[in-house]
Amino acid sequence: MVEGALEKMSAQPGGPASYSLRLRMTTSSAPDQHALDLNDLLGHFLDIEYLGSISCSYCGRVSKKSYAQGYCFPCFRKLARCDLCVMSPDRCHYAAGTCREPEWGESFCMQPHLVYLANSSGPKVGITRDGQQVGRWLDQGASQGLVILSAPSRHLAGLAEVALARHISDRTDWRALLRQDAPPIDLLALRQRLQGLVLDLSPSVTWLDGVEPEALSYPVLSYPQALKRFRLERERRVSGRLLGIKGQFLLFENGVLNVRQHTSFHVRVRWGEAPSEPDTDDQMELFPG
Template sequence: MKSELNLQKLKTEFRDGQEILYFMANESSFINLNEFLDQSLSLEFTGQINCIHCDRTTKKSFGQGFCFPCFRSLARCDMCLVRPETCHFQQGTCREPEWGIENCMQAHTVYLANSSGLKVGITRGENPLGRWMDQGAVAAIPLATVNRRIDAGRVEVALKQIVSDKTNWRKMLKGDVDEVDLCQEREKMRQYMPDDVTYQWSKAPAVNIRYPIVEHPKKVTSFNFDKNPLVEGTLKGIKGQYLIFDTGVINIRKFAGYRISFRQN
């Protein structure tokens, strides 16, 4: 089997109690990656990168898949996306106010996840499962919903004084994660919620997530298409946005827009 495609963030399908499904999919290709577990694969970068927003070819990728003009002009590439507490929509300076209304001035969920240990995070909407799977969380629980992205950011800023807001991706990939009682942790967070944010406390249960993994890597080395166009090995698992080979791991999201040839050897 061989096909050529521009990489996009891996698509996921949650299955309760079973390993989640992973797809490499775009307009022209649809690859069910779970079917390739324990198979020898090669992913070869062709040298072509297309912006994931406007599709023009770009020599270099900015912000995980954008050409430079898009990176400079799109609201989704602005710094406030990484630091939501700095959302400046209300000052009238959003790069794309319409996009801001649809994406930032909407309900957001603040959650606790166990990815490489306990962490706090935020995501748009009231169903954070997709976000949790992208992070490689083995379990997660919603904490509260708020009406706007900036409020989610403010809650996150308050809570990250006591709990991390980052994932140690090496630890996450090694599967070296202790169990955490998320219901109990959620209750602990209550006293640290900021007074000046309106929120709705969540009563939703924790969700456990299982990844398709034959074997966790003992040592994590990562592939980089910019340094070596060929990624080759036996696929040992998929977790978060990473493909885990016996020869190293690769973060697919980081290389969104890269045109590759996918081959089963």
């Protein structure tokens, strides 16, 4: 058993990807972080109990409600990473001089970015920091990824994404993602088609040639029968046999838990063999005839 504040799961590519459930320790006597290897738990019992509070992933303040996936309300209002432009990079306002934290903006947003195509629940377009594309695809549960454009900043990558999203989705349908392995897509052909359609990109955004698509696979024994999406505020406790991990979702027999959505939630995690049912045969022997 271990207790702490949930963090986004970490994933390493492989056949299949290997995942860790990470917990931030909230008591000073404990080490900073605990990582639980989830691939070892496939087919075994996993129990996550919400203890009723969140501790802000920036300042550690304890509160009842999580803002922008893991922050307290004051941090949500103050930090540039909680601003609307993080979700909509095409609305970056750094150039207007109104970035909440210009230094953070320089280190995070004013850096080379890539535009990619991925196959999550179907073809989609997205952006990421240069070098972080594989981690991004794993977070989304994509089975294929291909980088197609490079841009000097997050803002310009965001504008290119908007232009491409007129022809292809920029969303993932989580139900489709968690129902089956996505049918393969010819991402190189899709890239060719988009290059012919999208002609109005900024001159500093360039098409990448000669890049090959990458394939990713996930530790999934089987997909859930029911796609109920658990929320720890409501369910308080999620437990059952772990069927798989895909993207930021834990797959149980009776539903799924998006771990990232519960960043900073204080939880108690137990794992191992399922609690055994009372054995009826033994009971019969105790009460013969």
